[in-house]
Amino acid sequence: MEFISAREAADKWGISQRRVAVLCSENRIDNAAKVGNMWLIPATAEKPFDARSASCIQNDGKKVKPFLKWAGGKGQLISEIEKHYPFEARKITKYAEPFVGGGAILFDILSKYDLDKVYISDINAELINTYQTIRDDIDALVSLLNKMQSEFHPLSTENRKKNYLLRRERFNELKINGDENTNVEKAALMVFLNKTCFNGLFRVNRKGLFNVPMGTYKNPIICDKENLYAVSEKLQNVIIVCGDYRESADFIDEKTFVYFDPPYRPITDTASFTAYTENLFNDEEQIELAKFVDEMHRKGAKILVSNSDPKNIEKEDNFFDDIYSSHKIKRVEATRMINSKSDARGKINELLISNF
Structure with a gap:
């Protein structure tokens, strides 16, 4: 029998990875197996009926906006x-x-x-990881972004640059060597760099490393908590694929x-x-x-x-x-x-x- 990960099942069924784990723990998915901290789901498994999932994405009137500035944004x-x-x-x-x-x-x-x-x-794997993290782990992401913002704002321009370069280096390290356990940190760094780099540009060099210098913003909004939670709510039933x-x-x-x-x-x-x-x-x-x-x-x-x-x-x-x-x-x-x-x-x- 072939198996897929909880993340792959989440993408396939259009629900969050956390919800897949809950359905597995409730024995709602036949032959699902837990290996360590990971759930493995039969590749042929059908999405179980889930009363929590609406049959359509509900328009509740909430306006959401992009959480990143993006080249070519519409x-x-x-x-x-x-x-x-x-x-x-x-x-x-x-x-x-x-x-x-x-x-x-x-x-x-x-x-x-x-x-x-x-x-x-x-x-763009880092971009998609950020979408998935906002959908699946919004509390942890907001907490980390709030911490980054609190540390960055009081700094002098010189120390801001040092802080920025350290976080850029860490982002590139995770980009090359990160795993699922660092997805939230990588997503937070993606947002941080986007809000503080020059012109909000995402650019990588030939080695695939992010290389945009710091921008000149007085007090950039790194953690837009209200919008991030609104975005998370809208993404709950969206299929997100890298x-x-x-x-x-x-x-x-x-x-x-x-x-x-x-x-x-x-x-x-x-x-x-x-x-x-x-x-x-x-x-x-x-x-x-x-x-x-x-x-x-x-x-x-x-x-x-x-x-x-x-x-x-x-x-x-x-x-x-x-x-x-x-x-x-x-x-x-x-x-x-x-x-x-x-x-x-x-x-x-x-x-x-x-x-x-």
């Missing part, structure tokens, strides 16, 4: 993107976001709609709205923000994504894709017009929010590509 484009939300007819009851990033669109949708199932993923966008294929069907927000194609040699992870997203990857979009289109899903508009620089560049020729392409104005040079921010066009 907060400024929500008003344009929400025009494409296809939920009103109630034929679309699922949502998938395979490049979740900072989650601006995710949290906007969770704040406004009741959906049966939601799936998010990203290949993996490639292609893994969303089994989730996506004719009842699904899918938003693809991949690393943008650079419009200049210096404008690339694809260093969110060690993996680059080149033109070949953009073409493969377009093929995947076509596959999901044939499944009947409602699809929206965003990307940069190469025509900002080169009017004859038809790259996206060609690979998405069978879909609708709309150009919308946006402000580049994160750049290595603050004076390089400005108005540009971005693309919204849809199949409906």
Whole structure:
């Protein structure tokens, strides 16, 4: 008999890892076995009926916002993107976001709609660990972030820099050598660094180590307790996966709205923000994504894709017009929010590509 971990079962069933452990301890999952402190669940096990789990994600009116500042974040484009939300007819009851990033669109949708199932993923392991920790271990995370904030705020600029560099070094150590026992600490460090680093940028070097210097903020809010708890509540029934966008294929069907927000194609040699992870997203990857979009289109899903508009620089560049020729392409104005040079921010066009 093949077994999966409690974390894998949690991702598969769209519930928290802690809830899986409780169901195992209550003998609600046949043939589940405890080895040390870990539960192992048969790979073929079905999710047991759980009265605590609602059949859909309830919209309780609480507004939640992204807990991280993220390169390519869509907060400024929500008003344009929400025009494409296809939920009103109630034929679309699922949502998938395979490049979740900072989650601006995710949290906007969770704040406004009741959906049966939601799936998010990203290949950035540290980012996904933070989402999962907020969902599964919010009390421990908030406690640690509050401690970090209390230690950081009173320090002089020089000592803040020392504190920042120590925490950055620890984050990189856990990034390479961490295990499940350090997930909460790693998530707390991820939030801390995001709130205190230069421009909130997540960048790694060729060795995969986070290398952004400290920013110049007076008293950054490192522990936004109210929002973190609200986010945790919204994520309780969300399937959170660390993996490639292609893994969303089994989730996506004719009842699904899918938003693809991949690393943008650079419009200049210096404008690339694809260093969110060690993996680059080149033109070949953009073409493969377009093929995947076509596959999901044939499944009947409602699809929206965003990307940069190469025509900002080169009017004859038809790259996206060609690979998405069978879909609708709309150009919308946006402000580049994160750049290595603050004076390089400005108005540009971005693309919204849809199949409906």
